[in-house]
Amino acid sequence: MESKDLKQAGLKATVPRLKILKFLEESKVRHMSAEDVYKSLLDSGEEVGLATVYRVLTQFESAGLVTRHHFEGDHSIFELNDGEHHDHILCVKCGRVDEFVDDVIEARQAAIARENGYSMEDHSLYIFGICSDCQSKK
Amino acid sequence: MESKDLKQAGLKATVPRLKILKFLEESKVRHMSAEDVYKSLLDSGEEVGLATVYRVLTQFESAGLVTRHHFEGDHSIFELNDGEHHDHILCVKCGRVDEFVDDVIEARQAAIARENGYSMEDHSLYIFGICSDCQSKK
DNA sequence: CTAGAAATGAGAATCTTTCGCATTTAGATC
């Protein structure tokens, strides 16, 4: 029963929130914009207002249920948080997204923050490149 | 004569482009939005259209004269390219921005791209934290 | 100096996201 997740997160278990959470959990696509979520829900016959999708995703972010990315800079992309932190590597040709974790980089970031007198709160790292598929298609 | 820079970059040396380039070179602030550039120019009595500022900054980016950042995700921030690549560490309280270069991270990124079958084109790394000033002000 | 291509400026248009507010709903209490 997913409503537990919402309650735990301090959010009332409303119909729109449950729909959105369920959709994120069941979607095979891991990275989606608010518009993507909205349209996909409409397509499956689920009525939710676009403004609500934006609001709910922002609340989910605050609650730690999803992470907001700025892959391209313009619009936000959301990803369901399932466990451990990871960074992303994206193909600039086809838009493919892969995930990775690198302890060396994680450690260096913390050290750099320290060296500069900062207490680290967060970080964002994206590697852009051309994936193997797109390289061979060249 | 700055018009050389523009010619080299394959851009016609027009008045607006020269004004914007000169402004970027002389500004003590290194990171600015298009709006910032526009308003600052207006304040110094230089007439340039906002649309032109956007166009020119985008052209400068393509020409490699400036780098576009997405610090906060919504609007673009531009920085004049003066030589070596560097990454950024930002204070989430006061907006301060510091720069750093870390060879270990650079090397790991290239390795990660390779391990994932990507040819690396670019990367963006931002560390978010609280700077020393803001920590003591707490 | 002149012509043609490229660039500019001003405002309209677009896109993404947020806001305002009247209506509905979750969930605590009776």
Add this chain to the structure above:
DNA sequence: GATCTAAATGCGAAAGATTCTCATTTCTAG
């Protein structure tokens, strides 16, 4: 289960950033 109140929703309007359109101006090659 009925009731109440704060919180949430949905809609359309509004906002902010950026791009587009197109008439006018300006480079720059010849």
